[in-house]
Amino acid sequence: MNRRLLGKSLALALVAGTTMLGAACAGDKEPETPSGPVSITVNGMPPATDAVNRANFEADVKAFEAKYPNIKITAKEGFMDPQTFATKLAGGQLEDVFYVYLTDPAALIAKRQVQDISAQLADFPSIKDVKPDLMKVFTGSDGKIFGVPVANYSLGLVYNRTLFTKAGLDPTSPPKTWEEVREAAKKITALGNGTVGYGDYSKNNTGGWHFTAEMYSVGGDVAVKDGDTWKAAFNNDKGKQVLQQLKDMRWTDKTMGQRQLLEWADLLQMMASGKLGMYIGSADNFPVIVNQYKAKYEDFGLGGIPGGQGTLGGGDGYMFKAGLSPEKIKAGLTWLSFKGGALDPDRIAADNEKAAAKGQPVGLPQPNIWTGASLAKWEEATKKHANIPSENFGPFLATATTIPLKLEPPLAQQIYAVLDTAMQKVLTDENADIAKLLSDAEKQVNQILSTVK
Incomplete structure (x- = not known):
């Protein structure tokens, strides 16, 4: 079983149209947009066979370009195919902003195949609330940042x-x-x-x-x-x-x-x-247990991993192609912050409300990448719109900040x-x-x- 793919499906299953980066927290100004026209390519667009999510994604692109007329988005289907990723990377065929599993950034950073985005992140202050363990995955030995996490899971x-x-x-x-x-x-x-x-x-x-x-x-x-x-x-x-x-x-x-x-x-x-x-x-097991095997959320709970000295985790994020200009990086971050869902702390409540209305589970402990004030917003929105007994996962959440996250070998x-x-x-x-x-x-x-x- 490819657990990394389950990490992606967790994010997609729990939040329709997954967000890519937290926008400014309450009271923070929105990031300034490029002064001149900028075009970027991104991936993550659902295939045409997934008609509903494809239409939602295309509507997001249209709304984004209306709000930011100086940025043009060219979206490509798919996330990351391990069979073709290396070839596309070597051939310069990857999108400007591309999806990665959390196991990939270290090698990409070491080989300098991705772009430092540290300077541009200064205009996106909510990044300070992302869990340090997750940000560390996208950080080089020199302290520079090369990408952002979007979803996580841990056992x-x-x-x-x-x-x-x-x-x-x-x-x-x-x-x-x-x-x-x-x-x-x-x-x-x-x-x-x-x-x-x-x-x-x-x-x-x-x-x-x-x-x-x-x-x-x-x-x-x-x-x-x-x-x-x-x-x-x-x-x-x-x-x-x-x-x-x-x-x-x-x-x-x-x-x-x-x-x-x-x-x-x-x-x-x-x-x-x-x-x-x-x-x-992990938390993504429960929708399968309930929906596919016809059980009830009320019967189950999730605790921290026994032993508590480390937990295997994973997830996904986005990185930026090497050689990308500051203007394109800024445009990419603006796109990622706009794309609605779980990673914008100021939009969590609205997204949870929509998910609950569609019968999607609200109240699971992951994906949740936040700490600090953004975590408080996540907790408040989860409590308000939960349609499953989220208290059953309290023992897991109680250990979430104390058990170190470790990635696959x-x-x-x-x-x-x-x-x-x-x-x-x-x-x-x-x-x-x-x-x-x-x-x-x-x-x-x-x-x-x-x-x-």
Whole structure:
């Protein structure tokens, strides 16, 4: 599973016509527009087959050009296709303002393939309220800024509040440590009737993805940079801790169920059926659980990731093509600040009202990129227009500013494929040798990382 694509779909699913940059906060003047005509190309336009969102996007372009007659927008379909991105970048075919996943900026900045926008951002003061962890992704080692985030996700503990209550657990206080997860899983499994206390993935790269998340949660890493090269960093006590916990829950406690080799949709289906107590997931799981699998928001909650020393996250943003003039950068930022949705703190309330009227969920804890006064506006607008029990996600929000966000390792999908094997073995073989599994995986991952440039 390509988790980065889910990060994009999260932003698109929760907010129609996603905003691209926060406009000036209340009391701040609007940015000055270029004095002469400027034309820029942007991507992110929905395909013609998505008639409603395509029409909305085109209407936004028309309204923008009416408000800013000196700026001409040429919009291109699509966001980011990993299969063609590098070729388009090398050939100078990328749009002036282009979409990226949060895993991409570091390499683009290091290779100087994107433009410094620091000076122009001074005219967009709401940028100061964007979460520092997210801004850091778009910031070079010299402190210069090369892009802006638009949406984010991070992993926490998805849990069934109804099962918690039946098992005598407090649904307002989910486990905060892996030891507490283990004990809670025992109580939930004891309900019987095929109930599973805790579930985890091990197939189609999802096992490696979750192993990475669980390593981060206990303060570990999967890969670290050593000078100009990368090396595996999981064949250690923390890697053993992660796998031993799962092995103990699977074979000693018998709280993970007989069915294994699970992938993304499996745990969502199990949660929706009322037969699963807990798993690691993110806010974008809930609309799928409710809409596709016909469950109710009231039955579920989201807590911070157990361990709390780090959480795997991702999301998306926009960057600017290298060599772009200050006038084009200013025009691009003006466009991004105009494009309505969740990233303009002064428009959140109106957008939430529209989303609720269309039956879209309002009250989920992400995407939310804000801190400070802008966060207060987000919270107020969420509370006012929530159409789902947003208090169920309070435990997650309570940890949002204290648990560091960590991104995927380089060549993540290849690494996840290797780590799937370790996850599969401990969940299907009672006699799995954890030390050997980690050692074997380390050798393979180091071979993969040796190709990182």
